Amino acid sequence: MRLQLGPAKPATPVREVLHSAALALLLIPATAKAQSAPTDRIDFSSLLYGEQSRTQVIEPMVRFTHLLPDGQSISAQLGIDVITGASPSGALPSGSVQTRTSASGRVITSPAGRIPLAPFRDHRIAFDGEWQKPWSRYVTSTLGGTYSREKDYQSLGLNGKFSTDLMRKLLTVTVGGGISRDTVFPVGGTPLGLSDGSIVHRGSNDKNVTNVILGASRILSRRWMVSINGTQTFERGYLTEPYKVISLMNLATGQPAGELTDKRPSTRNRSSVLFSSVYHLTDDVIYTSYRYYWDTWSVRSHTIDLKYRHALGGDTFLEPLVRYYQQTAADFFTIGLPQGAPLPDFATSDYRLGALRTITVGGTFGFHPEDIPGEWTIRAQFIRQAGNSSPPGAIGIQRNFDLSPPINTFAVVLGYSFDY
Template identity: 30%
Template sequence: MKKRFTLVLLLISIFTVAQEKDKNTSEAYKKRVLESTEIDFLTSYYTQDGDNAAVTGGRGTEELTDFTPTVVVSIPLNDDDVLTIDASVSAYTSASSSNVDPFDGDPNVDASPFIASSGASRNDVLTTVSVNYSHSSDDRNKIWSANAAVANEYDYFSIGFGGSYTMLFNEKNTEFSVKANVFLDTWNAIYPTELRDDNNFIPFDDESRNSYSLGLGFSQILSKKLQGSLSVDVIRQDGLLSTPFQRVQFADVADRVVQQFTLGDDVERLPDTRFKIAAGGRLHYYLNEIVAIRTFYRYYTDDWGINSHTANIEVPIKITDKFTLYPSYRFYTQTAADYFAPFNQHLSTQQLYTSDYDLSDFNANQYGFGISYTDIFAKFHIWKFGLKNIDFRFRQYERNTGLKASLFSGGVSFIMD
């Protein structure tokens, strides 16, 4: 839940305003950044399954489903300023998190790491609201923005704020950007049921977590058909970086088994600081009016021992003037964190440990396909709203650890007359 939450916040905190260049417009006329109010209705459905749940110590069901409807409203305040409001509700059911207390379900069913408990912890809702304000200079060569976000989950609360500055020069063929964000999070720590009354168990004394990020971006139009960009992101986190309800079992301590469930000897213990660096680049090549090629590569490293490589390719194929297909492929590989070991392989003499397979050594492949309909003139109307775009995407994700996931996402964009 922590990773999904952070991911959502990180995604909603980064905002880009696209600028259009009109060579036929005289200098006396200033084109509006956004001509009229736009409303996007987005939704996604995510499902996954695997056998390495961190909640039960690295062995157990990872079955999870998540449904997230989102509304994004972009409002032009005047020629130069745009206000964007983004609100989403993420409702999920998790078999693994239900086993925070594996004994609160059906009394006629034995507790097992591979069977979801029917208790209250199997469901939750994450609510997120973010606001972004952006201002463009008269010549449209400078753009600054400020953003704020708040998110709430049953065991987690976060506020975030930040801003960005973008400069275009060289007749808008070159762009440089800098962005910074801060997230201040607070846990309401919930521990595995068997440890709550254990006199030997030591709860976390600090339930806060702070994240600070700085990003630099550079893009260049290299030719009529080729565009490239580079980016660097630096992130520092401090505070409670462990997930309080994720168990660890020690190999040198006798297993305590109730029904079919191995109780935890402790929860995961991770450092209270983390430093991350990610550097990446993109190349977009427009082969012709029908086919384009978009490539992406990123290298990531942190002081927990994880190094990763991401490579992605997408080939938009314009089949008509309004319909485009989006086949894609993504490869990901990472090394394990220094503190990771599988189920029941840590030792009680260690100070830091986790059995979360998100921090393990693994490779992953993702296959994607999408289709979109775009009408820049928004001829089709529903009341006062013109239909601008319909988009549908599907992605299939597979790890060599056995985790498999599917993501269905779609959106409809309207322009208000």
């Protein structure tokens, strides 16, 4: 074969087309690769929660996230809680067996000297949606909506956040807020507070929650980031727990002589400040945080959280965790009210508003199997919660009982994430 090379001819439209076609063929693999980058993600988690002799919860959740080419993302999450078991009614132990019937008609018997429990069964369905949009290289907004419904409670909420990067992206400032319009409609009607429970109204009760957040995070070095978040929450409306009771105590013997319903103020302002730090060692990462919380019910709390992510190679890691929590009692918390004495404006015996401590130990194991796509995590936690077993207000027979026995809880969360 003989080739004759002549002088270059001016490009014709046909040549331009062929040239463009050849270039396009060369670019197809790169373009196809870019187009095949994951744009969707599915996260799945399932909680198995069990308190010793009390509440059991199963909570599966699934979250779908779609990434748009311009950096926006849209996500939707569905969660279902199935809750069964029993929780402390608020009543004091007695020297004899106590029997209690729940609002739904279930009966539970509490042995002598034990905290009476109230049985319950409920399920909750929750739906969350979120839209995140970057407005520029430095500004991002997030808008979300929430809806949840259970047998006696409904919540509808909106929330939003606005973040901006400053100082060459060394500092990020976030401002956000949320509102929630909740409705409480207790099974069997709403009892009058601090009554024997016989007076009820059948309507629903409103509870409005407004929440604001101001936060800042700062890169301090190549390995270290810290942040401060302050939140303020305003709750207005029906904040009482309709199923909890308060025992009337016989002043001479301490024996329960009757029960009154719970009654709490209709306003509560909550504040919290959270300090967080993330530090990268050679391969491992240390997470630490401290939160101080206070509210207008006189509850103060300290929470310390520590996690250590130990890299095991590839995407596999082991992350032990420890959490310590301590709170003071609400100013209207009481173990019981003296029989015959004038009633206070507000009172509760709900142990969650008493002085208590929670200690959590556990760990997360994360791995990425070669044969199966996606990331897996398993988190197991042991939670021990204890209050004041012998509070100063105990009189008579109550001094012989453990009025706040420790609650041991085991919780396992299985998580799975898959990009496609």
